[in-house]
Amino acid sequence: MRRELAEEAGLGLPDLTPFGTEYASDDAGRTVPIAIYAGRWNGDPRDLHLTEGVMLAWFAPDDLHRLPIADTTSDLVRRHATGLSTARSEGVSKEELRASPRGTVLNVIGVHLYLERPDGTVLLGLRHPSSAFAPSTWHALAGHCEQENPIACLIREAHEEAGLRIERQNVELVHVVHHIDSAGDRPRMGLFFRARTWRGEPELCEPDKCTQWKFWDPTALPDDLVPYTRTAIEGIRNGKLYSETGWPT
Incomplete structure (x- = not known):
């Protein structure tokens, strides 16, 4: 800048x-x-x-x-x-x-895919080194809602980013993180959805955004993981529906 x-x-x-x-x-x-x-x-x-x-x-x-x-x-x-x-x-x-933003502030809505294999491992993607957000850092498959509802956004992003096909009836909301990434940033509502079943294996459909897909043991997640994603995964494993990160205490 x-x-x-x-x-x-x-x-x-x-x-x-x-x-x-x-x-x-x-x-x-x-x-x-x-x-x-x-x-x-x-x-x-x-x-x-x-x-x-x-x-x-x-x-x-x-x-x-x-x-x-x-x-x-x-x-x-x-x-x-x-x-x-x-x-x-x-x-x-x-x-x-x-x-802490004051007044009426429109929050950004982000959707995230919590994809868990039968062996308990979960899917994460390594963001491209030139990414504007969290470069060279692991993150859930995610996207921002456009002129669409969150589940439609999730289905679209899963196909566009990883070639996965998910049906609406196989999706459930498992966690919400209300977070601010850095002081002064616009607040964000991160919705994490679990796909019970899906078709296909993760592919690098957008290599300019994600350079690798990998299933991780949720008890041994990578150190370089987006902090609110770690919070969400821990919340899901503990049956917790809602978390907050980055807000002043």
Whole structure:
């Protein structure tokens, strides 16, 4: 982020903090996560030397309706402005604001496949080293809900990512994790579904996202495992339906 700011506008902002994630589609129709950072600058954009684009300008959040702007970008700006306004009115510090989103915040819904063989081993995938989230880290087969319900999303992602075919009637919800990955991030609701039966063996259908599928003994999970996935697997094994991670105590 700092490199792009320097290259495109000659700006150096030391105090950048993670704020949220926006999702776009690439030319192949795949969903691509875009990390959003918050920073502060009080200069005149007309004085900047731009190497990309033709203009930078200040706009108040209430003026966004006049601009040709993506709804998701507009929502992020408004959410940031609402959080700052709420913090000022309630005397909340910046650190507290970053740690716990305030006001009405739309949570991201993620679906995850808990695929367990008869021998008790569970399926995990090793994320690609260039992944925006958890690179070179093991994780459950997962995806974000688009214009669909969570079970439809699970069935779609299982087929797109690993070539697995799952029927709706063979799916059951076994755990929910309400988590924040890093301070200031958008909160997420992770739904973990168990597939009682399925067709096919895991394949690397999207090698740019996952480089390996492997069934693991749940009592000997890899050290480099996404933390909330570990929490969910432990919860499932203990018959626990709900967990929270990353929230201030």
